[in-house]
Amino acid sequence: LGTAGAAGAAGLALGAVGGAGVAAAVNSDGEGPAALTSVGATEVMFHVKHQAGITTPLQSRGHLIAFDLAPGAGRKEATALLRRWSHVAKQLMAGRSLAGDDTEVARDAGPSSLTLTFGFGRTFFDRTGLTAQRPMELDPLPDFSSDHLDPRRSNGDLWVQIGADDALVAFHALRAVQKEAGEAARVRWQMNGFNRSPGATASPMTTRNLMGQVDGTGNPKPSEPDFDKRIFVPESGRPAGQEWMAGGSYAVVRRIRMLLDDWEKLPRGDQEAVIGRRKKDGAPLTGGDEFTEPDLAKAGPDGQLVIAADAHSRISAPEQNGGAAMLRRPFSYHDGISADGTPDAGLLFICWQADPLRGFVPVQRKLDRGDALSRFIRHEASGLFAVPGGPGEGEYVGQRLLE
Numbered sequence: 001l002g003t004a005g006a007a008g009a010a011g012l013a014l015g016a017v018g019g020a021g022v023a024a025a026v027n028s029d030g031e032g033p034a035a036l037t038s039v040g041a042t043e044v045m046f047h048v049k050h051q052a053g054i055t056t057p058l059q060s061r062g063h064l065i066a067f068d069l070a071p072g073a074g075r076k077e078a079t080a081l082l083r084r085w086s087h088v089a090k091q092l093m094a095g096r097s098l099a100g101d102d103t104e105v106a107r108d109a110g111p112s113s114l115t116l117t118f119g120f121g122r123t124f125f126d127r128t129g130l131t132a133q134r135p136m137e138l139d140p141l142p143d144f145s146s147d148h149l150d151p152r153r154s155n156g157d158l159w160v161q162i163g164a165d166d167a168l169v170a171f172h173a174l175r176a177v178q179k180e181a182g183e184a185a186r187v188r189w190q191m192n193g194f195n196r197s198p199g200a201t202a203s204p205m206t207t208r209n210l211m212g213q214v215d216g217t218g219n220p221k222p223s224e225p226d227f228d229k230r231i232f233v234p235e236s237g238r239p240a241g242q243e244w245m246a247g248g249s250y251a252v253v254r255r256i257r258m259l260l261d262d263w264e265k266l267p268r269g270d271q272e273a274v275i276g277r278r279k280k281d282g283a284p285l286t287g288g289d290e291f292t293e294p295d296l297a298k299a300g301p302d303g304q305l306v307i308a309a310d311a312h313s314r315i316s317a318p319e320q321n322g323g324a325a326m327l328r329r330p331f332s333y334h335d336g337i338s339a340d341g342t343p344d345a346g347l348l349f350i351c352w353q354a355d356p357l358r359g360f361v362p363v364q365r366k367l368d369r370g371d372a373l374s375r376f377i378r379h380e381a382s383g384l385f386a387v388p389g390g391p392g393e394g395e396y397v398g399q400r401l402l403e
């Protein structure tokens with residue numbers, strides 16, 4: 001594979017191959033032609049310690065879909081649904097077609113790094129009689145003063161994140177997930193996102209968002225000794241009844257609209273001051289390259305801090321938040337032009353952590369009080385999901401909760 005082993009920030013660089021559970025494969029059902037390139041041929045494993053789609057390199061296409069259990073559906077129906085979804089995920093992530101009524105949308109493609117990641121929302125537990133198994137970490141997120149949240153596009157009993165490096169492969173998986181929901185669950189909301197295509201840049205690098213910033217530099221790296229502790233729920237020491245979350249992670253999902261017309265009017269120097277990093281290469285304003293540590297105490301000749309007191313990268317830095325850290329793994333979105341003529345575009349911000357109270361919540365509280373970026377963004381929807389550990393061989397996702 002030409003792109004092998006080049007994972008950048010947190011192993012999430014676009015086009016990088018070699019993250020946890022990623023292997024090369026070809027279409028193996030014997031029906032369609034093998035994918036021609038390493039992009040199509042890359043397979044992410046379904047049976048792994050942590051579900052796929054968390055430390056997997058960012059894919060170029062993403063769909064987020066949340067469901068509510070149908071009236072009358074309970075634990076039995078939910079269990080059967082997770083079994084069906086797990087079967088679909090295993091087949092499609094391996095590049096195999098679905099028996100029976102496969103739509104054949106992805107027929108000629110390889111697995112294309114497809115991942116399906118499944119999570120449970122707070123409301124799932126009451127509806128299935130599993131309230132005693134609900135982790136405290138799913139307590140509702142606090143309100144933030146800058147929230148403009150649409151409840152119809154927030155939360156949900158069940159959540160599926162789909163990512164792939166091919167749009168048809170991603171859509172194929174989305175349709176399969178929706179169809180398998182059958183009578184058991186109804187779609188609550190759905191969002192579509194994207195990142196840069198693998199191969200579009202000369203070398204794998206951290207992605208850019210729709211404001212043009214290099215985004216993801218400060219992410220915890222899997223090679224760091226405390227990475228697992230920060231991102232994944234420990235294997236032991238869970239309260240009674242909640243052992244099922246061992247090896248899992250909590251996903252905070254925020255649809256964050258970017259006020260691009262305002263942002264793009266801002267001169268580049270001012271844009272850089274908002275973040276505290278250079279636009280060109282993501283380096284801190286205090287110098288060096290993208291991965292040089294920012295010098296937060298440094299003052300310029302005028303005596304002012306070089307990285308401003310309200311710069312986004314200062315306020316969100318772990319050392320400013322008692323060590324609070326999260327793994328940000330977003331997709332950009334663009335849903336056309338709103339009635340007022342502004343683009344309905346921004347970030348499907350997804351962050352992963354072992355505990356939202358030691359990740360998203362303290363950082364967002366602080367950003368809410370005075371982040372220079374907040375003038376240019378609007379949080380429009382929110383979700384919090386418990387994503388259990390990866391299924392063992394022969395298991396389905398969530399089996400340790402549901403059986």
Ligand code: HEM
Binds near residue numbers: 316360
């Ligand atoms: C850093 C953009 C929302 C947490 C950054 C950086 C950029 C950025 C460009 C600097 C490069 C990097 O380290 O990745 C944005 C944009 C947002 C957004 C455009 C909204 C549309 C958020 C939110 C949170 C957050 C909602 C969490 C509550 C962080 C963290 C860092 C960071 C933890 C790394 C700080 C460090 O390690 O020094 N963001 N961000 N960001 N952002 Fe955001």
